[in-house]
Amino acid sequence: MSPHPALEPLPLVRIAVDCMGGDHGPSVTLPACRAFLERHPAAELVLVGTADALAAASGLPRTRCVVASEVVAMDDPVEVALRKKRDSSMRVAIGQIKLADPAMAAHACVSAGNTGALMAVSRYLLKTFDGIDRPAIAALLPNARGRFTKVLDLGANVDCSAEHLLQFAVMGSALVSALDGLEEPTVGLLNIGEETIKGSETIKRAGELLRAAHAGGHINFHGNVEGNDIFKGTTDLVVCDGFVGNVALKTSEGLAGMLSQMIKEEFTRSAWTKLAALVAMPVLNRFKARVDHRRYSGGALLGLRGLVFKAHGSSDALAFETALARAYDAARNRLLDRVHHRIAETLQAMPSGDTAAPQAA
Structure with a gap:
């Protein structure tokens, strides 16, 4: 892969926020926005929500409020969000990316709303x-190396072809490059074993495409990896379909929560264990922070002609602030330009028939 053209970080990043999305809406998103602005002096926010909700944002610095009359509920069908709620906070927030005036347009959008609706509306408005x-x-x-393993897809696409997995590898490599500064991030294909003969026919075919891309110098393909490799940090990026990825994500979050609860129970069994807990408190707090899924919130919807980030629907203020920070870092480091460059260079250079036909945007 040839080096990406020199890209200076953006001096100011403007993020559109769907203040109504998620299980808790403005009671979480607005405090998160306030904390985010305090920590990011080079950021501006475009707050989108109902007039009543945005009244509580009065006085926030470096913000602009945009009123939307509708809200996409967490259980709304995709068709409702896409065709009926045309003035929803989600849709209006995403639309801020497409404003013709660069001085007003957002560089990224963040929402904790309905995942299916967010994906459908983003794809409709921004195109791929x-x-x-x-x-x-x-x-x-988080991984054992003290860094992070990037994983995709985590739920947008339940059924994927081998060509889709190749595209995910290309987009994910651009993400790692933008966020971590690695020009040649390693890519692993999630499978039930490291051997090339293992896995479904789709996974085997994806392995062939990824090895061909590696041979051409387009991606740095490590090979097949297993579930435990995600947390070992064997590769910088792990590629899988959305069904497997979502199960892996929710399993890891559940395991981290269970371990934290078990440790708490053991340290509160008696006066002696409570005393031991006081002594061990600094270590316990550091452990809790390392496994706290709220500190890893903010999934990027890669492949769109605009940056959209998804926070957990159940996000609290810390988790939503983390998602805002993730979007800020991606926009500031020109993730969109990097994805476009890598996609164009890699997919166009692949031999005819090795990739899916380009989709008109």
């Missing part, structure tokens, strides 16, 4: 890059 059939959700998971 040529050569990308489906956007994918990419997020970070």
Whole structure:
């Protein structure tokens, strides 16, 4: 892969926020926005929500409020969000990316709303890059190396072809490059074993495409990886379909929560264990922070002609602030330009028939 053209970080980043999305809406999103602005002096926010909700945002610095009359509920069908609620906070927030005036347009959008609706509306309004059939959700998971493993897809695409998995690898490599500064991030294909003969026919075919892309110098393909490799940090990026990725994500979050609860129970069994807990408190707090999924919130919808980030629907203020920070870092480091460059260079250079036909945007 040839080096990406020099891209200076953006001096100011403007993020559109769907203040009504998620299980808790403005009671979470607005405090998160306030905390985010305090920590990011080079950021501006476009707050989108109902007039009543935005009244509580009065006085926030570096913000602009945009009123929307409708809200996409967490259980709304995709068709309702896409065709009936045309003035929803979600749709209006995403639309801020497409404003013609650069001085007003947002560089990214963040929402904790309905995942299916967010993906559908984002794809409808922003379109995908040529050569990308489906956007994918990419997020970070902590690993034993003290860093993060990027994983995609995490739920946007339940059924994927081998060509889709190749596209995910290309987009994910651009994500790692933008966020971590690695020009040649390693890519692993999630499978039930490291051997090339294992896995479904789709996974085997995806392995062939990824090895061909590696041979051509387009991606740095490590090979097949297993579930435990995500947390070992074997590769910088792990690629899988959305069904497997979502199960892996929710399993890891559940395991981290269970371990934290078990440790708490053991340290509160008696006066002696409570005393031991006081002594061990600094270590316990550091452990809790390392496995706290709220600190890894913010999945990027990669493949779109605009940056959209998805926070957990159940996000509290810390988790939503983390998602805002993730979007800020991606926009500031020109993730969209990097994805476009890598997609164009990789997919166009692949031999004819090795990729899916480009989709018109």
